[in-house]
Amino acid sequence: MSNDAIAGMVSSPVEWEPATMPQCKGKRRSLTVLGATGSIGQNTLDLVGRNSDDFEIIALTAQNNVSGLAAAARKFGARIAVIGDEAHYGELKALLGGTDVKVAAGPAAVIAAAAEPADCVMAAIVGTAGLRPTLEAARQGRRVALANKECLVTAGEVFMAEVAKAGTELLPVDSEHSAALQAMSGANPASIEKIILTASGGPFRTWSEERLAQATPEEAVRHPNWSMGAKISVDSATLMNKGLEVIEAYHLFPIEAEQLSVVVHPQSVVHCLVCYTDGSVIAQLSSPDMRTPIALSLSWPQRMTAPTQRLDLVSLGTLSFESPDETKFPALRLARAALLRGSTAPAILNAANEVAVEAFLGRRIAFPNIAHCVERCMESAESSDLIRPAVTLDDILAVDGEARRLAHSQLDRYV
Numbered sequence: 189m190s191n192d193a194i195a196g197m198v199s200s201p202v203e204w205e206p207a208t209m210p211q212c213k214g215k216r217r218s219l220t221v222l223g224a225t226g227s228i229g230q231n232t233l234d235l236v237g238r239n240s241d242d243f244e245i246i247a248l249t250a251q252n253n254v255s256g257l258a259a260a261a262r263k264f265g266a267r268i269a270v271i272g273d274e275a276h277y278g279e280l281k282a283l284l285g286g287t288d289v290k291v292a293a294g295p296a297a298v299i300a301a302a303a304e305p306a307d308c309v310m311a312a313i314v315g316t317a318g319l320r321p322t323l324e325a326a327r328q329g330r331r332v333a334l335a336n337k338e339c340l341v342t343a344g345e346v347f348m349a350e351v352a353k354a355g356t357e358l359l360p361v362d363s364e365h366s367a368a369l370q371a372m373s374g375a376n377p378a379s380i381e382k383i384i385l386t387a388s389g390g391p392f393r394t395w396s397e398e399r400l401a402q403a404t405p406e407e408a409v410r411h412p413n414w415s416m417g418a419k420i421s422v423d424s425a426t427l428m429n430k431g432l433e434v435i436e437a438y439h440l441f442p443i444e445a446e447q448l449s450v451v452v453h454p455q456s457v458v459h460c461l462v463c464y465t466d467g468s469v470i471a472q473l474s475s476p477d478m479r480t481p482i483a484l485s486l487s488w489p490q491r492m493t494a495p496t497q498r499l500d501l502v503s504l505g506t507l508s509f510e511s512p513d514e515t516k517f518p519a520l521r522l523a524r525a526a527l528l529r530g531s532t533a534p535a536i537l538n539a540a541n542e543v544a545v546e547a548f549l550g551r552r553i554a555f556p557n558i559a560h561c562v563e564r565c566m567e568s569a570e571s572s573d574l575i576r577p578a579v580t581l582d583d584i585l586a587v588d589g590e591a592r593r594l595a596h597s598q599l600d601r602y603v
Contacts (some may be wrong), residue, residue: 294480367472431523
């Protein structure tokens with residue numbers, strides 16, 4: 189994408205000229221963090237701060253958290269700071285006054301930041317807002333540490349085609365996909381029989397259907413093992429998050445949809461198991477801390493030190509596994525069906541789920557109706573020919589918008 193094309197997408201102040209690849213001292217690696225003030229972004233910067241001699245920060249972006257972005261830009265000596273919401277441009281400019289940090293605002297400026305030469309881009313913008321910036325980073329042919337689910341869930345074929353075209357090194361940040369990468373390292377794809385992703389089961393794993401109907405947003409976001417944002421915590425509670433990860437894994441690894449399965453593992457210590465044709469099973473284990481997969485995505489194929497809790501298997505004593513209950517938690521079944529249906533079905537699934545989760549968090553619908561709303565939306569999309577092939581990102585985003593309108597129309601029956 190040319191700079192003229194970027195500038196023409198939206199009116200926003202972009203105040204720097206594209207740079208050539210920065211000349212880092214010694215072996216320092218240059219890094220851009222898209223979504224620097226979110227959970228993944230903050231964990232990434234925590235690791236950078238602990239390994240400051242190894243990294244140089246090129247650009248940091250955030251959507252609304254001006255103070256957090258400005259503080260991070262100052263602390264890490266970022267060359268560029270971009271706030272997605274243009275209304276905050278003046279405030280960010282003032283907060284970074286007296287520094288050498290270049291300041292910009294708006295969606296086009298975020299895309300331009302993603303295009304800045306850097307050894308690695310941490311793609312941690314949540315939701316469809318992260319699609320264009322992450323795609324632009326991939327087009328640069330450098331390493332992309334992928335923490336944005338939507339790139340593969342909603343636009344997997346389009347995104348992976350661009351990755352292949354540019355020769356981009358794509359490293360997954362999700363703990364399950366990072367674990368699969370490690371367990372598959374050096375393996376012949378033909379020798380892989382199955383990939384098993386693990387799920388904690390969320391906070392409602394042992395709840396009855398009657399009790400699930402009374403679940404509150406506060407209870408849903410209280411994940412037993414991970415510290416995450418509200419939306420992904422609800423997705424974990426419904427098991428939709430694991431369904432989305434199955435779709436991601438299909439695009440990331442050389443495997444058929446039928447070779448992907450899920451097992452519930454309440455301790456969240458085993459993150460993925462890869463089964464081989466000789467009967468061997470290789471698993472990756474670590475404490476539930478996102479800094480482990482983030483560190484690997486930044487340093488692969490080497491490893492960097494991370495301040496995570498070390499496993500003590502004797503203290504753990506027992507690791508347990510069970511089949512997911514797709515009667516109480518149908519979201520996993522819906523995600524698998526969308527993957528098998530193909531075309532824009534996963535994009536519609538994702539959009540409908542976002543609308544339904546937002547309604548639940550806003551106390552408009554009950555917890556079980558999240559999956560019911562998504563299923564109804566998928567059925568309506570099928571009958572209205574909304575599930576169709578998509579060639580470009582614009583095609584995907586158009587379907588995403590239609591699916592959201594369709595999902596909103598479905599909510600009234602559950603209110």
